[in-house]
Amino acid sequence: MTATALPASLADIRDEFLELPEDERLQLLLEFANELPAIPAEYEGHPELQERVVECQSPVYIVVDVDDDDVVAMHATAPREAPTTRGxxxxxxxxxxxxxxxxVLAVPSDFPQSIGLTRAVSPLRISGMTGMLMRAKRQVAAKRRGA
Known part of the structure; x- marks a missing residue:
């Protein structure tokens, strides 16, 4: 993966993980789990407006908004009992x-493998994160301005 292909926000997150010893990365993932932003009120209680990420064993739903300026907002729900997935x-x-x-569309599909957690969590969980990224990218492509 080339560093230039990764937006600064994701590069910063990746670097934050890679700067830690491998045995401390899971703790950082759990901190992210506690920081999952709440979904907007218009989606609360409306799972039909969100997409289930079937690659995740836990019930994870995402929805992506693209505004008139082509700026993306990704929203997700994941149960607190599934902290890795929530992270x-x-x-x-x-x-x-x-x-x-x-x-967003240029984010490398292998981003989930690049953050240094492939030995700390199961391949199934990495696959779930890849599923979330692929669905987000597909939703962005479908909702972008002029599409």
Whole structure:
């Protein structure tokens, strides 16, 4: 993965993980789990407006908004009982929100493998984060201005 292809918000998150010893990265992921932004009120209680991420064993739902200026906001819900999955959702929600549609679409698909957690969590969980990223990118492509 080339560093130039990764927007600063995601590069900063990746670097934050990679600067830590491997055995401390899971703790940082749990901190992200506690920082998952709440979804906007218009989506609260309306799972039909959100997309289920079937790659995740836990019930994870995402929805991406693209405003008139082509700026993305990613929203996600994940149960507190699934802190790893919730942490991944938080990383993407925080890292993708504020980017332009083009920046989101250019995020390398292997970003989840680049943050140094492949030995700390199961491949199934990394696959779940990849599923979240792919669905977010697909939603952005479908909702972007002029699409």
């Amino acid at each position: 991944f959702a938080s990383i993407l929600a925080q890292g993708l929100t504020g980017l332009t549609a083009d920046q």
